[in-house]
Amino acid sequence: xxxxxxxxxxxxxxxxxxVSQLDSVFIDSKIQRPRKESGKVITTISEETxxxxxxxxxxTLINEVSxxxxxxxxxxxxxNLSYFARGGNSRQxxxxxxxxxxxxxxxxNNEYDLRLVAAxxxxxxxxxxxxxxxxxxxxAGTAVISLTTKPESxxxxxxxxxxSVGSNSSSETEDKKYQIAEFTNTASIxxxxxxxxxxxxxxxxxxxxxxxxxxxxxEDAFEAxxxxxxxxxxxxxxxISEDIQISQFVSLDKFKAGFDDFSYVDANNQSVSRQxxxxxNFQWKYKKGVYVFNDSYTWLEREIESSYPAKYDAKNYTxxxxxxxxxxxxxxxxxxxxxxxxxxxxxxxxxxxxxxxxQVDEETAKYSSIDPYVNVVYTSKxxxxxxAGGRLNNHSDYGTHVVYNLNPSYNFDFxxxxxxxxxxxxxxxxxxxxxxxxxxxxxxxxxxxxxxxTIEAGLEFSNQSPLRASVVYxxxxxxxxxxxxxxxxxxxxxxxxxxxxxxxxSGIEVEVxxxxxxxLMLTANYTNTTPDDRFSLRIPEHKANLRAAYTxxxxxxxxxxxxxxxxxxxxxFNSETFENETIALESYNLLGLSFGTNVSKNLQVFAxxxxxxxxxxEELYRYQTTGRNxxxxxxxxx
Numbered sequence: 069x070x071x072x073x074x075x076x077x078x079x080x081x082x083x084x085x086x087v088s089q090l091d092s093v094f095i096d097s098k099i100q101r102p103r104k105e106s107g108k109v110i111t112t113i114s115e116e117t118x119x120x121x122x123x124x125x126x127x128t129l130i131n132e133v134s135x136x137x138x139x140x141x142x143x144x145x146x147x148n149l150s151y152f153a154r155g156g157n158s159r160q161x162x163x164x165x166x167x168x169x170x171x172x173x174x175x176x177n178n179e180y181d182l183r184l185v186a187a188x189x190x191x192x193x194x195x196x197x198x199x200x201x202x203x204x205x206x207x208a209g210t211a212v213i214s215l216t217t218k219p220e221s222x223x224x225x226x227x228x229x230x231x232s233v234g235s236n237s238s239s240e241t242e243d244k245k246y247q248i249a250e251f252t253n254t255a256s257i258x259x260x261x262x263x264x265x266x267x268x269x270x271x272x273x274x275x276x277x278x279x280x281x282x283x284x285x286x287e288d289a290f291e292a293x294x295x296x297x298x299x300x301x302x303x304x305x306x307x308i309s310e311d312i313q314i315s316q317f318v319s320l321d322k323f324k325a326g327f328d329d330f331s332y333v334d335a336n337n338q339s340v341s342r343q344x345x346x347x348x349n350f351q352w353k354y355k356k357g358v359y360v361f362n363d364s365y366t367w368l369e370r371e372i373e374s375s376y377p378a379k380y381d382a383k384n385y386t387x388x389x390x391x392x393x394x395x396x397x398x399x400x401x402x403x404x405x406x407x408x409x410x411x412x413x414x415x416x417x418x419x420x421x422x423x424x425x426x427q428v429d430e431e432t433a434k435y436s437s438i439d440p441y442v443n444v445v446y447t448s449k450x451x452x453x454x455x456a457g458g459r460l461n462n463h464s465d466y467g468t469h470v471v472y473n474l475n476p477s478y479n480f481d482f483x484x485x486x487x488x489x490x491x492x493x494x495x496x497x498x499x500x501x502x503x504x505x506x507x508x509x510x511x512x513x514x515x516x517x518x519x520x521x522t523i524e525a526g527l528e529f530s531n532q533s534p535l536r537a538s539v540v541y542x543x544x545x546x547x548x549x550x551x552x553x554x555x556x557x558x559x560x561x562x563x564x565x566x567x568x569x570x571x572x573x574s575g576i577e578v579e580v581x582x583x584x585x586x587x588l589m590l591t592a593n594y595t596n597t598t599p600d601d602r603f604s605l606r607i608p609e610h611k612a613n614l615r616a617a618y619t620x621x622x623x624x625x626x627x628x629x630x631x632x633x634x635x636x637x638x639x640x641f642n643s644e645t646f647e648n649e650t651i652a653l654e655s656y657n658l659l660g661l662s663f664g665t666n667v668s669k670n671l672q673v674f675a676x677x678x679x680x681x682x683x684x685x686e687e688l689y690r691y692q693t694t695g696r697n698x699x700x701x702x703x704x705x706x
């Protein structure tokens with residue numbers, strides 16, 4: 069049964085958005101080229117969608133993409149996020165900000181926390197699925213999510229201010245009072261002065277009113293676990309000439325999130341995270357190509373205030389530089405080099421002690437890698453396109469390893485219509501995280517890297533209506549999967565180990581996008597994912613999305629959202645039997661409504677209602693999810 073998930077946008081330029089986001093791609097080859105010439109089905113969340121989803125976080129928007137499930141994005145705002153793409157886990161997804169891969173070396177799965185990114189600071193999000201280690205290094209096993217920050221205005225000074233308030237209640241709440249519990253404010257000041265450009269972004273979000281864990285039936289609701297985040301970023305640069313520019317940025321991101329005990333009891337626990345990041349960009353466009361240098365240095369601190377207090381600090385430096393050369397109109401080559409250096413410290417309070425003691429030292433828990441890579445793009449005049457490349461991984465602990473990619477496609481043109489046949493074979497190399505290797509309780513220094521292979525085949529139809537439809541089959545094989553296993557249940561001993569069996573996940577992704585009568589924009593997608601049972605926790609077999617937005621005149625938009633997530637399994641620790649047990653979570657539907665209008669040239673007001681039918685559901689067993697909630701706000705552009 070196909071059910072569609074709908075999400076609405078409020079942009080007055082919805083038709084433009086539909087065309088622009090589908091007609092140009094970059095992430096699949098690091099070369100800007102027409103989508104028609106790409107052998108991948110790539111999803112782009114445009115600036116219009118981001119601007120017209122005020123108060124909606126980045127994870128929620130990405131969760132509407134086919135093949136991806138971000139578990140925790142519909143729960144309490146402070147819930148940890150898990151990224152599942154094509155049946156994979158968080159450690160197999162790479163997240164880029166302005167072309168640089170970002171990670172947290174102190175976390176279990178190396179995942180970068182999307183809660184540290186304000187949606188208001190972004191101009192677009194590009195997503196490619198499948199093994200992409202050739203261009204993006206270790207970890208790019210199932211998906212790459214590329215976040216691009218907004219450019220500066222060409223005027224001397226410009227500013228945008230957005231503010232919204234909303235409720236935050238659970239569907240389990242019987243006596244809903246819809247009190248204001250969510251506050252979101254952002255500001256951006258930017259411009260260009262002769263050859264110099266600047267941009268300063270500020271963001272703040274506070275959410276209260278919802279407990280992380282649901283209270284047992286018949287008991288009073290647990291105390292609310294609030295969430296507070298702050299983001300700021302300053303970027304300064306100069307256009308040395310028409311073809312050369314250089315810039316440097318510094319950013320600070322902080323959040324505090326309350327949470328409850330894993331035994332499903334109310335608690336005043338809190339997670340505090342702070343990240344300082346700085347880096348730069350150098351770009352030189354010459355006659356036959358472009359040279360790009362991006363780097364980023366991150367200091368990240370996390371503190372867990374609970375019955376098991378812990379502190380972590382991590383440092384990560386990443387640079388990625390590459391050069392492209394156009395040998396002809398049909399053939400372009402790219403040569404690049406990526407360097408990564410990561411390390412972390414951890415501290416805890418031993419049983420019977422009162423003060424923190426260091427458990428992991430960065431002199432031990434560290435690694436570096438330096439990877440040269442090459443990629444070529446060939447586009448014929450008769451419809452054939454080939455994207456192929458290879459990378460030599462050079463890891464300080466694991467030595468060298470080769471990954472490669474071959475992605476051909478062929479276009480059949482008939483009239484104003486195009487049918488593209490595409491296929492790909494790609495490999496990935498995923499090294500264990502520093503936490504999995506060196507954690508004093510669960511770590512295992514004998515772990516081996518995972519190896520991942522993805523096969524894709526599909527069709528994409530497009531015309532100038534505009535209408536675009538695609539269907540893609542994928543199959544992913546994985547060896548040496550790193551799993552958390554029970555060593556001795558009687559002694560409560562657990563450890564990360566490589567699983568010897570081969571893991572397989574397969575599925576189908578269907579996408580449709582069109583605009584009707586220049587007024588109604590529709591996009592839809594459906595995903596069927598079938599991973600091996602051992603690795604299927606929290607991954608729905610069926611998931612679907614539909615987006616509908618209708619424009620009244622040039623100033624008003626009405627949107628409707630509907631989401632379907634199929635049944636999936638979850639596991640929990642039974643404190644009575646002292647065993648992990650599996651439980652089935654029911655499927656659910658979510659319906660939403662949104663409205664926006666331009667009061668004047670510079671002022672837009674908006675409103676939205678999420679989970680309109682107040683559907684009751686679970687993302688995680690015994691954890692609360694958001695019910696019917698309203699949000700209103702405005703955006704002022706100067």
